[in-house]
Amino acid sequence: xxxxxxxxxxxxxxxxxxxxxxxxxxxxxxxxxxxxxxxxxxxxxxxxxxxxxxxxxxxxxxxxxxxxxxxxxxxxxxxxxxxxxxxxxxxxxxxxxxxxxxxxxxxxxxxxxxxxxxxxxxxxxxxxxxxxxxxxxxxxxxxxxxxxxxxxxxxxxxxxxxxxxxxxxxxxxxxxxxxxxxxxxxx
Amino acid sequence: xxxxxxxxxxxxxxxxxxxxxxxxxxxxxxxxxxxxxxxxxxxxxxxxxxxxxxxxxxxxxxxxxxxxxxxxxxxxxxxxxxxxxxxxxxxxxxxxxxxxxxxxxxxxxxxxxxxxxxxxxxxxxxxxxxxxxxxxxxxxxx
Numbered sequence: 001x002x003x004x005x006x007x008x009x010x011x012x013x014x015x016x017x018x019x020x021x022x023x024x025x026x027x028x029x030x031x032x033x034x035x036x037x038x039x040x041x042x043x044x045x046x047x048x049x050x051x052x053x054x055x056x057x058x059x060x061x062x063x064x065x066x067x068x069x070x071x072x073x074x075x076x077x078x079x080x081x082x083x084x085x086x087x088x089x090x091x092x093x094x095x096x097x098x099x100x101x102x103x104x105x106x107x108x109x110x111x112x113x114x115x116x117x118x119x120x121x122x123x124x125x126x127x128x129x130x131x132x133x134x135x136x137x138x139x140x141x142x143x144x145x146x147x148x149x150x151x152x153x154x155x156x157x158x159x160x161x162x163x164x165x166x167x168x169x170x171x172x173x174x175x176x177x178x179x180x181x182x183x184x185x186x187x
Numbered sequence: 188x189x190x191x192x193x194x195x196x197x198x199x200x201x202x203x204x205x206x207x208x209x210x211x212x213x214x215x216x217x218x219x220x221x222x223x224x225x226x227x228x229x230x231x232x233x234x235x236x237x238x239x240x241x242x243x244x245x246x247x248x249x250x251x252x253x254x255x256x257x258x259x260x261x262x263x264x265x266x267x268x269x270x271x272x273x274x275x276x277x278x279x280x281x282x283x284x285x286x287x288x289x290x291x292x293x294x295x296x297x298x299x300x301x302x303x304x305x306x307x308x309x310x311x312x313x314x315x316x317x318x319x320x321x322x323x324x325x326x327x328x329x
Contacts, residue, residue: 017287019287020287023285040260049262049264049265050262050263051263051264052263122223122224123287125223126193126224126286126293126296127268127270127286127287127296128268129263129266129268129298130189130191130229130296130298168287
């Protein structure tokens with residue numbers, strides 16, 4: 001039996017700034033589950049090196065073997081240790097995953113964080129390694145993989161949409177406002 | 188090891204340089220104009236001594252376990268990448284921060300490449316047991 005009654009699910013393309021949602025939630029004391037961590041744990045468990053290729057491969061393998069909602073299901077299994085009513089989930093990629101959360105939790109809302117590719121690519125280069133691996137072409141291909149899984153549909157169908165093309169402080173305060181409202185926190 | 192930071196128009200270049208030197212002495216710094224980011228300071232250092240200051244400072248500040256988690260998360264293809272708060276670094280305090288963090292002029296990006304990156308992580312931030320770091324003496328730090 002889950003104590004969790006409400007979940008906000010953050011999604012967005014790489015570099016959109018969606019993980020700031022997780023940072024703000026942690027600051028407010030709301031438990032955060034990062035879906036990418038499930039894949040990272042699996043890669044660690046298999047004792048293979050961590051890099052975008054292996055992470056992508058393992059993610060696809062898990063989906064093929066256990067279905068498109070496998071990562072959501074693994075997160076749901078760990079939700080039983082949450083004692084409060086609210087959680088934030090970072091990094092959903094498809095409607096199947098959101099559907100799985102909706103079956104387990106009463107109130108689920110999807111927040112999409114969006115920014116134009118040019119802005120996202122600059123952010124990704126700023127935090128990436130200083131080599132030639134992050135060209136526009138390579139990042140475009142990475143975007144395409146995300147879209148193939150169904151991320152585009154999820155963003156288009158989101159309950160709340162935030163455009164993050166300005167200052168990060170703006171995004172933080174917008175997210176803080178949304179979290180406070182949805183989880184009925186007292187300020 | 189490579190350091191990288193955007194130098195903002197309002198910022199004193201020498202202070203950013205000082206922050207680089209504090210993080211990783213001795214270091215060779217280079218200033219350049221980047222078409223995408225504007226003024227950028229980069230720094231390069233090689234050899235096991237380049238990570239010695241990190242290892243010492245993280246130990247002194249007793250934040251090994253937090254650092255270790257962060258470094259392991261960024262591990263990719265024989266290298267790690269993490270952000271350091273630049274104002275803290277200038278004051279010779281070592282604080283990790285998110286690479287997405289733009290507040291306070293944004294982070295200094297630190298990249299470490301090594302033949303055996305796991306050993307480098309174990310050196311900078313050894314696993315701890317009951318709060319005591321577990322050192323290994325067979326580390327390869329090239």
